[in-house]
Amino acid sequence: MSAGRIREHALAALTVAAAFVPLVFAKGLGYPFVTAKDIAVRVLAALLLPLLAWAWTARPTRPGVVGTAVLAALSAAALAVVFSTHPATSFWGNGERLNGFVTLAAFAVLGAAIHRLAARGGTPARVYAWSWFGVWGVVAAWAALERFVPGFWSAFNGGGSRSVSTIGNAIFLAEALLIATAGAATAALRLPARWRLAGVSVALGLGGFAILATETRGAFLGAAAGFAVAGIAAALWSGRRSWRIAGVVLAVCCVLTVPALYLVRDVPAVRQAPFLGRIASLFSANDPSIIQRLQLWRVAGEALRERPVFGWGLEQFDMALDRLYPTDFTRFGVSNSFSDRAHNAYLDVAAVAGLVGLCAYLALFAAVAWAVERARRSGVLSGGAAAAALGGIAAFGVSHLTSFDTHATLLAAAGTVPLLTAMKNAPERSAAPFPAAARIALTVGAAGLGAWTLLAGVIPLARGSALVHRAVTATTVADFAPVTAGIVSFENPYRALQEQRIANEIFKRVGASAQLADEDRLALAQAETLLRDAVRRRPASFSSRFTLANVLLLAAVHGGSYEAAAAAFEEARLLAPRRQMVDYQLGNLYLTRNMPEEALAVFRRALALDPSVPESHWHLGRGLAATGDEATAAREFATARRTGFTEIRPPEEISVALHALLSVGDYETVFALNYQLGENGDADAYAQAVAAAVAMGSRERALDAARRGIALDPTLRAEAVEFLRQNGYPEEDIRSL
Known part of the structure; x- marks a missing residue:
């Protein structure tokens, strides 16, 4: 066998291996957004790069519209890496930017290899295509089993009710399936007639069910948009009247689904429904997760205004969030105050790569849609196949309005888009083969770049991630010594x-x-x-x-x-001047040192950032109580509770709050605090709630708290009976306990 044939076989084998990357699990690595899937993609890309360089220099071809769009996106990412580096952070000292670019480049290399394989056709291309769709079919089947079989694959879904399958996150699984399912349907439509219906049914059935099983709101919205676009396209392109009617009906039904869900979003029966309630919450202005996403979108908009050209740098949204932190971020009950994504792919790209990156990102979507339309016009794709492909692209794009790209979605796009764009005649030659010396030089350069990726971008990542995993799973404090x-x-x-x-x-x-x-x-x-x-x-x-x-x-x-410690907190505050959590901790430090006036000053500073945040009122109450002003402290504690602060605080804080509230006779707040503690398993807190309810003259609440406390700790019954008798409760009430 000639050396050229060996290279072609090696290139084909590595490309086919990419079809199985979704089955590479390593969720336990413990490093955010870096898993074995990422490492596998980088290794494959590093090995493919010199082979692709040698093959392309032998038969150079134009990149085409989609290839040009990919190169533009990579160029925009490179500009965001280089020109967005913060003055206080060296380029090499902050590996997140480089990490983000290497990841994108690795997926681009995989896409180029898959495109070449698909364009050449033959057995390797068919093996890849059906391996790829088969793997996603397995992923979808796992999602279905997770939903129907309790505990199935529980190591990955954490025992929850939503299917998350191998990807580890329902959002990423659902988005990946949107485009992979559309690709499977497109390929199935190119089969012999007797297999078409079965292929499309299996692809849409498994993929569609898995999308629904994840209960991912953005994916559902994307699916509705995808089916609507596919229906409209089928109606326009189909030569059969029945298909045109079916396409119009499908599009109308999907379009009407969105306003229908909006209208019933607050209906109690809908809100309590397991699946429908979650999907309808997408349109609820009272859902905490939706509120926080809107806040993140606002931050992304501010980030774009501050750095409109090249953005803040790849993987740097969290830095933008620190500088532009919305002071009411945790006001509505969502405690997570950190986020490295805006939960909107377009705003994500705009924030980290600026308008240059956003234009390149949108151009990539447009280029893929144009390639599908060109394939339909040339007769390579049937009208139905093109409609399915456009539906998948639309679903993928619309779902990104409420979520973001990650390894799973990039993997789905890198594996499916090349198949759609390679469906044409043999690739057009643009030039004669490169001279031998140039071919060797370019191939050696590509091999060196691949080797550098392995040495600098894979091995350190794998070693460091393994050490992080050891730290996460450490059983004793002594286990940290070898890790550090x-x-x-x-x-x-x-x-x-x-x-x-x-x-x-x-x-x-x-x-x-x-x-x-x-x-x-x-x-x-x-x-x-x-x-x-x-x-x-x-x-x-x-x-x-x-x-x-x-x-x-x-x-x-x-x-x-x-x-x-105080100096470190002040330094942190300079980097995130709107984050109240810094002042909360600094106030804790001063209270620990018995410096109440200093604590009160920083708690007032936190409240001044945004008086609508309930937690700031709680901490100000602590500061006031420490200075002896219990009347004002009680008012702040009551304000915190009244405006929605329900976080369970340490016992010493609860004790301070109860003392201040009792000093002014605020039994309503005392009852609410103790009742919540009781709901979390504290029987003695229910006893205190009974006393507060009796003081308020609330018979029903006193009896309810007494019953709940006795249910938790039956030994409290005698004490409760005696207390209620002393306060004049009738025997009928006492016997009901």
């Missing part, structure tokens, strides 16, 4: 993030201990060392500084320096 020693033993562009993640695991483990043993103190010192190195590498990162400040505060409680 390992992470500082080699350089890699991801080290700052990995150090922060390991230090955070140490902080969580040691912080749970009332008394620190020698090994706890050693681990805490190791966490401080890691975080100081992370801050040195990423001085503009708020999260690293804030975690360092918390570690220093914990160390101060056990004999360290409060001054160092």
Whole structure:
């Protein structure tokens, strides 16, 4: 066999291997958005790159409209990496930007290899296509089994009711299936007639059910849009009257689904329905997750206005959020105050890559749609196949209005779009083969780039992620010592993030201990060392500084320096001046040091950022109580509860609040606090709620709290009976307990 044939077989084998990447699981690596799927894609891309360079220089072809759009998107990403670097952060010190670009480039290389394989046709192309669609069929089948078989694949779905399958997140699974299912339907429509109906039915049935089983709101919206577009396209392109009528009916039904859900969004029966209630909540202005997404969209818009050309840099939305943090972010009951995505792919791209990146991203969608239309006009695709493909593209695009791209969606697009765009005659030659010397030089350069990707972008990532995984799964504090020693033993562009993640695991483990043993103190010192190195590498990162400040505060409680912790909190606040959480922690520090006036000052500063945030009123109440102003403190505690602050706080904080509230006779808030504690399993809190209800003269609430407390702890019955009798409750009420 000639060397050329060997290269072609190797190229085909590696490309076919890409079809099985969705089955590479490694959810336990513990590094955000970096899994074995990512590593597998990078390894495949590094191996494919020199083979593709050699093959292309032998038969150079024009990239075509879609290829040009991909190159434009990569160029925009590169510009965002280079020109958005924050002045306080060195390019190499912040590996997130580089990591994001390498990931996009790896998927582009995979797409180029798949396109070449599909354009050449033959057995390798058919093997790839059906392997690809078969793998996604398996993923969809797993989603169905998760929904119907309790506990199936529970290691991945966490025991929840929504199907998340191998991707590990319902959003990503559903979006990936949208375009993969459309691709499967398109391929099925090119089969012999006797297989078409079966192929389309299986693809749409499994994929559609899996999308519904995830209960992902954006995916449902995308599916409705996709079917509407497919219906309209089928009506326009079909030569049969029955298909035209069916297409119009399908489009009208899908379009009407959206306003129908909007109209019934607040109907109690709809809100309580397991599936329909979640989908309808997409249109609810009162849903906390929807409110927070709207806030994230607002941040993305501000980020674009601040850096409109090249954005903040790939993987840098969290940095923009820190600087532009909406002060009412946690006002509506969603406690997560960190996010690295805007939950809108277009705003995500605009924020991190600017208008240049957004235009390139939109051009890519337009180029794929144009390629499908060209294939239909040339007769390569039937009208039905083209309608299905356009429906998939529309579904993918619309679903991105409420979510974002990640490895799963990029993987689905990289595997399906090349099949759609390669459906034409043999690729057009644009030039004669490159001279031998040029071919060798380009191939060697591609091989060197692939080797660099493995050495700098895969091996350090894998080593660091493995150490993070060991930290996450550590069973004793002593297990952290080899992890911290390992992470500082080699350089890699991801080290700052990995150090922060390991230090955070140490902080969580040691912080749970009332008394620190020698090994706890050693681990805490190791966490401080890691975080100081992370801050040195990423001085503009708020999260690293804030975690360092918390570690220093914990160390101060056990004999360290409060001054160092306070200085670290102030430094973190400079990077995120709108984040109230910094002042909350700084106030805690001053209260621990018995400095109530200083604590009160920072709590007032937090409240001044946004008086509508309930938690700020709670902490101000703590500061006021510490200064002895219990009447004003009680008012702030009551305001916090009245405006929606229902977080369960530490017992010492609850005690301070109850003391202040009782001092002014606010039994309504006392009852609410204790009743909530009782609902969380505290029987004694129900007893206190009974006393508050009796003081208010609320017979029904007193009896309800008494019954609930006795149900939790039957030994409380005698005490409750005696207390109620003393307060004049009739025997009939007492016997009802």
